[in-house]
Amino acid sequence: MRRVYGSAVAALHRPFMAGTCRVKPPQCLGEFAVDFTSPIGMGACGSVFAGRHLETNCEVAIKTMSRALLTAEAGGPQVEAGIKNESEVFERVLLDGGMPHPNVVEVMGFFDGQITEATEKGLKLCHDELADESVHYFVMELLEGGSLQDHLDQHGAMKEDEAQQLTRSLCEGLASLHEKGIVHRDVKPGNVLFRKTCGSTHGDIDLQGPKLIDFSHAVIVPAEGILTGESGTRGYVAPEILADKGYGPKCDVFSLGCVLHAMLTGGRLPKRHARVGMVTRLPSSVSPEARSFLDSMISCDAGLRPSAADALSEPWLQMLPSLAPTTGASDRLLTVF
Ligand SMILES: Nc1ncnc2c1ncn2[C@@H]1O[C@H](COP(=O)(O)OP(=O)(O)O)[C@@H](O)[C@H]1O
Ligand SMILES: [Mg+2]
Numbered sequence: 240m241r242r243v244y245g246s247a248v249a250a251l252h253r254p255f256m257a258g259t260c261r262v263k264p265p266q267c268l269g270e271f272a273v274d275f276t277s278p279i280g281m282g283a284c285g286s287v288f289a290g291r292h293l294e295t296n297c298e299v300a301i302k303t304m305s306r307a308l309l310t311a312e313a314g315g316p317q318v319e320a321g322i323k324n325e326s327e328v329f330e331r332v333l334l335d336g337g338m339p340h341p342n343v344v345e346v347m348g349f350f351d352g353q354i355t356e357a358t359e360k361g362l363k364l365c366h367d368e369l370a371d372e373s374v375h376y377f378v379m380e381l382l383e384g385g386s387l388q389d390h391l392d393q394h395g396a397m398k399e400d401e402a403q404q405l406t407r408s409l410c411e412g413l414a415s416l417h418e419k420g421i422v423h424r425d426v427k428p429g430n431v432l433f434r435k436t437c438g439s440t441h442g443d444i445d446l447q448g449p450k451l452i453d454f455s456h457a458v459i460v461p462a463e464g465i466l467t468g469e470s471g472t473r474g475y476v477a478p479e480i481l482a483d484k485g486y487g488p489k490c491d492v493f494s495l496g497c498v499l500h501a502m503l504t505g506g507r508l509p510k511r512h513a514r515v516g517m518v519t520r521l522p523s524s525v526s527p528e529a530r531s532f533l534d535s536m537i538s539c540d541a542g543l544r545p546s547a548a549d550a551l552s553e554p555w556l557q558m559l560p561s562l563a564p565t566t567g568a569s570d571r572l573l574t575v576f
Contacts, residue, residue, distance in 0.1 A: 264333055264348030265292065265378050268356050273301055276361035284309070284321030284455040289381055299347065302377040303362070304455075307354060307369035321455035322375050325349070328421055328454035329377060335419055342412030344432070344452045345380040352376065382450055384433030387498070390444055391428055391506030396522065399529055400559075402502035404446035405431075406532075407556045409495055412451045414547040417488040424470040424480075425456035426494035428501055460488065478539045489541045492550060496536025503529070528555040 265271070273290035280287035285304035292299055304322045306315050329349045339345040354364070354374045364370055387405070391397075397405075409431065416423060423430075430453040433444045456470045465485040471477070477493035479486040503521055521530060532555035538544045545553060 266348065266350050268350075268352050268376060270294065271299065271301065271378075273357075273360065275357050275363075282453065282455070284318050284325075290378075298381040300379045300381045302379070303357065303374050304377070305354060305369070305372050305374040307364045307366045307372045308362075308374070309365055324457050325377055325454045326375070327459055328457045331419055331421060331459055340412055340415035341448060342408045342450055343416060344382065344450045347378040347380070349375065349377045379452070382432035382452070383435040384444060386429050387431035387433075387444075387449060387502075388428035388506065390433075391501060396505035397502045399503065399525055401446055402499060403529070403555065403559055405449050405502060406495065406499050407551065407559055408447055408449050409451065409498065410547050410550050410556065412449075413488075413491050413495060414551060416451070416457075417491070417547050420460045421454075421457055422460055422466060422488045423451060423454070423457045423491050423494075424466075425453060425472055425475075426451065426491050426498060427472050427475045428498055428506065429472075431498070466490075477541070479541050486541065489544045489546060492536055492544050492547055493538075493541075495547070495550075496533055499533055499536065503533075526555075528558065532556070 271290040271292055273288050275288055277288075278286040279289050279300065285302050286308055287300050287302045290299050290301045291297065302325070304318055304325065306318050309315075309318050326349060329346050332346050333348065351373045354362070354370060354372055357374060358364060358370070409426075413423065413426070430451060431449045432452050433450070434448055458466060458468075458470075460466065464487060466487060467483070467485055469476075469480060469483065471480055471490070471494065475494040475497040477486065477490035480490050500521075503525055521533070532550075532553050535543070535545055535553065536550065550556065
């Protein structure tokens with residue numbers, strides 16, 4: 240059974256312009272060489288594999304989503320929602336011309352196919368009885384520098400100026416998503432990846448180039464502007480989501496505040512019911528400006544919290560020298576297609 244959500248087909252057949260290049264989103268698995276025997280990442284909604292676009296030799300990450308690939312027994316509704324969310328966000332970004340923000344993973348295209356195409360190349364099913372299901376493929380730039388969670392686990396707390404750079408970059412990424420009407424709803428260190436690069440005292444990460452990934456919880460803001468439904472990860476989810484009274488893009492700002500807290504403290508998750516003391520529990524070396532910034536980001540009252548765009552004007556982020564423009568995979572992908 241082939242299922243395509245929304246007007247995905249239209250999006251996939253519409254080539255778009257990026258600079259002077261015509262970029263054609265991929266449409267079938269045959270366009271790629273993929274090693275399905277060893278995933279580069281596993282998540283709640285699917286497995287991710289490294290691949291190569293045969294025509295251009297571009298390295299890509301391919302996220303596969305299907306009920307047949309989920310280990311969780313009760314994962315049916317979750318993977319259905321994940322596929323729908325990821326498809327709608329990819330579609331929105333592609334229809335928008337696919338113009339990537341340097342702090343959001345670059346999406347190239349998505350399509351669905353028969354699962355047998357992949358099992359023949361080594362893809363392992365968790366539920367053999369679902370072998371006739373379709374599988375959904377989401378093709379993105381390949382990010383090989385590990386996640387922010389990996390870096391926190393390996394290196395512990397960051398210096399304030401490193402956390403400051405990363406927060407600014409992530410805030411810029413979030414502001415660009417919100418501008419497109421996309422709310423991420425699962426901002427956390429595990430959903431921030433880096434390209435393989437050097438240049439920081441905190442391991443080999445590019446402080447200016449963190450990328451938000453994973454749109455399986457993301458939604459498009461509806462016309463009435465209010466979102467409902469529980470989503471996110473414990474320790475990072477905004478209180479208004481848990482209160483189930485309707486919420487908006489500022490839920491991502493709260494989560495980014497929790498990510499900042501993790502960066503400044505070494506990645507220990509703030510306990511859901513103990514957020515009130517989060518700022519006071521920071522290491523004593525953390526500046527008053529950083530404390531006040533974090534305080535505003537994790538305000539339990541979303542009305543008092545800045546939007547991602549407004550947070551960029553807060554004194555702590557304004558203290559940074561302006562960042563050099565980031566270059567890398569985005570330019571590479573967009574010019575070769
Ligand atoms: N573009 C990418 N490049 C490299 N690895 C990736 C990429 N996207 C995802 N991954 C890896 O796959 C894992 C799961 O992907 P993610 O999109 O977060 O799925 P889930 O919705 O299941 O959490 C990530 O934690 C990461 O390790
Ligand atoms: Mg994830």
